[in-house]
Amino acid sequence: xxxxxxxxxxxxxxxxxxxxxxxxxxxxxxxxxxxxxxxxxxxxxxxxxxxxxxxxxxxxxxxxxxxxxxxxxxxxxxxxxxxxxxxxxxxxxxxxxxxxxxxxxxxxxxxxxxxxxxxxxxxxxxxxxxxxxxxxxxxxxxxxxxxxxxxxxxxxxxxxxxxxx
Ligand SMILES: [Zn+2]
Ligand SMILES: [Zn+2]
Numbered sequence: 001x002x003x004x005x006x007x008x009x010x011x012x013x014x015x016x017x018x019x020x021x022x023x024x025x026x027x028x029x030x031x032x033x034x035x036x037x038x039x040x041x042x043x044x045x046x047x048x049x050x051x052x053x054x055x056x057x058x059x060x061x062x063x064x065x066x067x068x069x070x071x072x073x074x075x076x077x078x079x080x081x082x083x084x085x086x087x088x089x090x091x092x093x094x095x096x097x098x099x100x101x102x103x104x105x106x107x108x109x110x111x112x113x114x115x116x117x118x119x120x121x122x123x124x125x126x127x128x129x130x131x132x133x134x135x136x137x138x139x140x141x142x143x144x145x146x147x148x149x150x151x152x153x154x155x156x157x158x159x160x161x162x163x164x165x
Contacts, residue, residue, distance in 0.1 A: 009099040013040040013081060016098060020079035034060065035072045039082065043100060045114055047091040048073060088112045102139055108148035115148065 009016075017036045018028040028036075038054045039046070048069045073094065076082045081098040086107055093114070104122065106115040122142060130137040 013037075013098060016081060017076065017079060020081075021075070024075075026075075030060075031068065032072055032075075034058065035069070036076070039073075039076065040096065040099075043096060045085060045093050045095045047088075047093050049091065086112070086114060104142035104144075106144040106146065106148070108151055109145055110147055110151040113148045113150070 011019075014028070014033060014036050017032070021028050021032075034055055035051065038051050038058070041054065044050075048066070051073075052066070052069055073082065073092075077084070077094075081096070082094045083097045084092050085095050085105060086093045089112075101118060102123065103116045103118040106117070107113075108115075123140075126140045126142075127137055
């Protein structure tokens with residue numbers, strides 16, 4: 001396992017989004033631009049509320065309707081710039097698909113923790129299988145569901161650790 005890192009991209013997310021909107025005959029409005037900037041401000045997983053919260057803290061941000069947020073998220077998804085990784089507490093959780101290295105996830109069914117990993121053996125194996133099917137692979141998604149290390153730790157051990165502090 002190794003850490004997932006960002007990858008260099010030729011053009012900024014804002015420019016990339018602008019390109020996509022142009023193909024759809026749409027404009028990059030100021031509101032949409034603020035959104036893209038906030039979505040790509042860091043690499044953490046996020047949901048619609050995360051972005052609404054961040055935009056509201058900006059000097060140039062103003063309150064925007066929830067439906068606008070969902071529309072922009074939908075456009076970013078169609079543009080291949082973000083993707084849904086999970087659904088938690090009735091909310092879609094997204095992450096960047098643009099400017100981020102290929103990686104896979106473990107999703108904890110108890111606490112919802114998303115663990116990212118990238119593994120060359122898995123990548124090679126999926127590529128080999130794709131080749132067997134004559135399939136031209138652009139990327140893959142792998143998700144492991146179960147219980148994370150924290151949630152599966154026996155409670156007495158956690159108590160023991162506290163006693164020692
Ligand atoms: Zn957990
Ligand atoms: Zn991820």
